[in-house]
Amino acid sequence: QVRIFSGNEALVTDIDMAFLRLNPADFSARVDTGALRPRSVAANDLRSATALFNDYVGRTLQVDLGDLSRERWSLLPSAGDFVAELRTRRFGTLTYTRSTSEAEDITLFDRKARHNISVYASAAKLAARGRFYSEDEQLDFDIEDYQIDAEFVPDRGTVTGNARIRLRIARDSVSSLTFRLADSLVVRGVYSQAFGRLLHLRVVGQNSFIVNLPVVLNHDTELTLNVVYGGRIAPQIFDREAIGVGQELHEPIFLPLEQRWLYSNRSYWYPQAAVTDYATAKMRLTIPAEFDVIGTGDPVIPAPTAAADAARGRKVAEFTAASPARYLGVIISRLVPVGSSRLAAGGKAVSLYVQSSPRQGGRVRDLTRTAASVFEFYGSIVGDAPYPSFTLAAIESDRPGGHSPPYFAILNQVVLGSTFVWRNDPVSFDDYPAFFLAHEVAHQWWGHAVGWKNYHEQWISEGFAQYFALLYAEKDRNPSVVANILRQMRQTALAASDQGPVYLGYRLGHIRADERVFRSVIYNKAAMVLHMLRRLLGDEAFFAGIRGFYTDWKFRKAGTDDFRQAMERAGGRDLNRFFETWIYGSAIPRVKFSSHVTGGEALVRFEQRGEPVDVPVTVTVTYRSGEPEEVVVPLADKVTERTIPLRGPVRSIAANADYAALVELVK
DSSP: OHHHHHSSSSOOOOEEEEEEEEOGGGHHHHSOTTTOOOOOOOHHHHHHHHHHHHHHTTTSSEEEOGGGOOSOEEOOOOTTOEEEEEEETTTEEEEEEEOTTSSSOEEEEETTTTEEEEEEOOHHHHHHHOSOOOGGGGOSEEEEEEEEEEEEETTTTEEEEEEEEEEEEOSSSEEEEEEEOOTTEEEEEEEETTTEEEOEEEETTSSEEEEEEEEEEOTTOEEEEEEEEEEEOOOOOOTTTBTTTTOOOSSOOSSOOOOEEEEOTTTOOSOBOSSOOOEEEEEEEEEETTOEEEESSEEESSOTTHHHHHTTTEEEEEEEEEEEESSOOEEEEOOEEEEEEEEEETTEEEEEEEEEOGGGGGGGTTHHHHHHHHHHHHHHHHSOOSSSEEEEEEEEESSOBEEOOTTEEEEEEEOTTOOOOOTTSTTOOTTOTTHHHHHHHHTTTBTTTEEESSGGGTHHHHHHHHHHHHHHHHHHSOHHHHHHHHHHHHHHHHHHGGGOOGGGGGGTTTTTTOHHHHIIIIIIIHHHHHHHHHHHHOHHHHHHHHHHHHHHHTTEEEOHHHHHHHHHHHHTSOOHHHHHHHTSOOOOOEEEEEEEEETTEEEEEEEESSSOOOEEEEEEEEETTSOEEEEEEEEOSSEEEEEEEOSSOEEEEEESTTOOSOOEEEO
């Protein structure tokens, strides 16, 4: 990522100003006082230094004490931590931080573009925690249940809420709790039945606030807090999950789109832990009477107080999430019911509801049948369904795509007259429009029922959902459609592989703000890795491994190493090199292929030009009759040879004609 940002493997640049924040106890150890010599202060220097200080001191570690003080207050960096603001001519201001409490304690941040350039663990941190980590290890507490009462006025962009949070302390000697809440929202009070009103501090410029406890709490202590909050909040955009971000409309849509407001995992519309945290929930949501709402949980129909609020121009909807959810989502729009059904997914009964924007009702009547088919198919593979109900909302949009919180999914319905061009997007499969629906439904299993331990593991959500959509296409359509999807996945994955490995997560394409890189690698390449793993192990072992992995990690966060171990148990073989190549590495193998026909058999030969990797490659023998025969040849050594018995005269022999292997064939 440093190379992509600066053009070189190391970032070397002159700076004309450095603003450092460190703990006073670290000053003598970190600052070479022998190299710094005192001199007389010139008035111009003092003015410049004071102006710089005033400019930069408020950018980090600043807290808002609310009604206690209007002065500027800052937190001290913890011992061993520091922040360095470096002003450069070429790159603007870069922020280098060391934060020992983080799993990846070194960060280089570009203030102008507002994105991370490099994030990694120092040698000391890596030695202490090992290669793999879970973001949950950073938490002082585990949220077990939410009860949220919130009123939205979407056309004014406001929310007023009261969140009752039941939590359990996860370590000893906890004296404060840090929550996430949108920076634009005001915390009006934090209360505990045990301690009364609690002091809270707002971290300026960040989506977080700190609650100070009057006593030190130890591991397994239970605590219930009420957080009263409100203010203006912007709805979440469908950034990574809507296609073609960054492209431009050539002409405006003639018909205005139905209004919609999404509040989900990136809007921080309710107080939550610093990272996603599985919890049960009950939500009581009040909205203007002319709109409808879908939220995380089973819909309570009708809400007990709906009639009373309708008289005041409002309506109330209630949702109960008895099965744990990683986060809570809400979509507000005008909606009409399209259909519902009761289905069996993996032996579990699931209630399916389909709603749509009013103008889309006639176009989406088949969605109930298709969504039910997808849901039942996934349940048959995994052997279970994560939640007892699922609601699909078909919403007007100018582009395909969607978003899938727990218990429901939003599927964009492209309006007639849209001139948005999306054919060049990595995840646009024009000849199979059901792909988006299949992908969003799959997130109920991958991303929600099974979460991911940290941002490196995002492929367990997006890559798995993408591959399950491919599996549904394989079941639902003819082989040529699957081949076209694989060809596009392979092409985009190869083109973007030099931007970083699958394990880089959200940071793929981040520096150049190119979301297509992220989708090419995390969606398409990761799906192809699963496809190659399936062909390497065989269907029986692969799907047994998938079921075992899901069962072991349901309603928990998993990592790549956990998945590797599950597949090794199912397949009975070491897969370390496979995962090192395809998840942690970014190089694409270069392979020379040749074939020779002698009598009634063909000798095929593969030679790997670099270090040998594990990859299955299909050899397609086409006979003169036009009949094809496919043979999967697993490559593991520098040279692999295989003899194929022939059934008749041969027209051609080709390698990787099905586009199922991420290799480059060379002469």
